[in-house]
Amino acid sequence: MVVSSIPIEISLDAVIVAVTDDAPRLLTIDGPAGMPALPSGPFQSRDRTLEMALRRWVLDQTGLDVGYVEQLYTFGDRERGPGSLGSADGVGSDDEVRQLSIAYLALVREGSPSAGASWRDVYDFFPWEDHRDGRPAMIDEVILPALQRFVDAGGDESRFRAERVRMAFGGPRLPFDGVRALERYELLYEVGLLFESAETRWRPDGGEAPGVASRPMYLDHRRIAATALGRLRGKLTYRPVVFELLPARFTLLQLQQVVEALAGIRLHKGNFRRLVEGAGLVEGTGELARTGGRPAELFRFRREVLGERPRPGVGTPWVRA
Amino acid sequence: MVVSSIPIEISLDAVIVAVTDDAPRLLTIDGPAGMPALPSGPFQSRDRTLEMALRRWVLDQTGLDVGYVEQLYTFGDRERGPGSLGSADGVGSDDEVRQLSIAYLALVREGSPSAGASWRDVYDFFPWEDHRDGRPAMIDEVILPALQRFVDAGGDESRFRAERVRMAFGGPRLPFDGVRALERYELLYEVGLLFESAETRWRPDGGEAPGVASRPMYLDHRRIAATALGRLRGKLTYRPVVFELLPARFTLLQLQQVVEALAGIRLHKGNFRRLVEGAGLVEGTGELARTGGRPAELFRFRREVLGERPRPGVGTPWVRA
């Protein structure tokens, strides 16, 4: 209940996700220095709730009427570089303006946004997250070697660092876990493999880290997007959010492909179908859709499942690509 | 990136939880009108991160050095009555001060807070959440009848309301789910069974709703606490947070009782022990503890489990009381 007297800027930032043609996509605007940025709106008092404010300015700015919306996280670190973990650790000057960002995750079925906003592939920002065509080579060729140097240079912290790396990227007896997208992002940033900001790069040998080929975003927006990706992947498994990204009627393959796009892995077709039907998540309409091969039945989401199962969602029994 | 020009108060509110003698407890301060309130601190720019700011003022105010901290949610509804769902739906006056609360969940092992703060039993605020001695009678005697009236008076919305009630409190083929504490709280508030604020009470017959015997909190703080309870219950199952509430060495019964206290249900002893040991969550020290009966071995948390299992936590195989 204390009135804050320092200068503060508050924004509502939105990670707006859609899936088009097997590709998970992110709505971005052109930020300073030509960098992609998340759509961002003002915190205004005329809306009753934060979520309503968000919906309204997204509609105003992009013409998108977002469906599912959930609050992600509130970011308020002083250095709004994406990591806020690695670098400056002292108590800095008090005169700067403090940025507070209340970030939301929104899902839309598709979209034709108005000028100024464009859809970009999520995995352009996080190429190490897409395992649908096998484990990306960059992980073993670039990322893990760099992280190993980071571990080795850790001194007392070595063991702790090794544990972090293992938790983030998996290892023997511990599979890669899609949900830990944020941990991976923060690790890569901290180690200097990403180029949002050059200052915090970690150079074990004094040289330049080679870096990971990926698209940066304005300020810490990529960090926010990583938060969203991890959250969404987790939510998939216990809440029927996929259907927010699909048309009202869809084939099971479409459904599977959207899940695969978000989870970043391939699923086993036969099992997927049975699980999803067996869980009562979908029901067949009689209709058929013409596809490449044999026509497929169109299914629809069964809302009733919400009152039947405690945690209705699509698990991830996966398969090597 | 838009500068907000309306008057805003930002606070960092903390839901600080401990478990003492089988009772989950909440640290509260004396709020206006003698109501319990959550400890609340200023948003200050001199701390580098929000979490650090929180830790610092909690230490200053209460003397508590909190261990585990996680951001819960940011509350910014215009009416910071706890529900913000039921009542006023128009666009109100712009001249009021907007309250923004960034809420955190913190876990401590025990505590001797300084003057002004006191520990209260969590279930004093949420008596319908404690099922350790069987399903609380108030659910069937007071709550469900009132909710049924709410459903019946719903008109077009009846079906939707019935679904909400069923999801919140369970029903045939759908067990009561401890994690949905927030949904239950919001439902009860909306229906007028709680007395934070008299205005938003729903009276199907124009009379007074009987209400549920429970302790209110200042403003929407009980809503924030309900958010914390649900989140904590969920987290228990996939992250080893329980150990933040226990001493370094503990018996398996102690561990079980802390889990039971938070989950609000009784667990099956034999299975609990095997699950928790089988999952590699704990390891025995040789030492024994004198207890009421046969001495029990003291166990410790196995940190290594973090790098071994994807989602280390204590499931909730429960048992009737």
Add this chain to the structure above:
DNA sequence: ACAAAAGTGTTTCGACTACACCCATGG
């Protein structure tokens, strides 16, 4: 002795996995 708590074994059950195979259509 008996209450109180610690601790173990065994069986059943169901969910998910892996693998293998058949079906229908369009080019």
Add this chain to the structure above:
DNA sequence: CCATGGGTGTAGTCGAAACACTTTTGT
């Protein structure tokens, strides 16, 4: 006739649920 995608059967595995039972201490 074969590529593409749709769709089914079945056996094995693993974790958890249910239930029953033995052991060791304090009073």
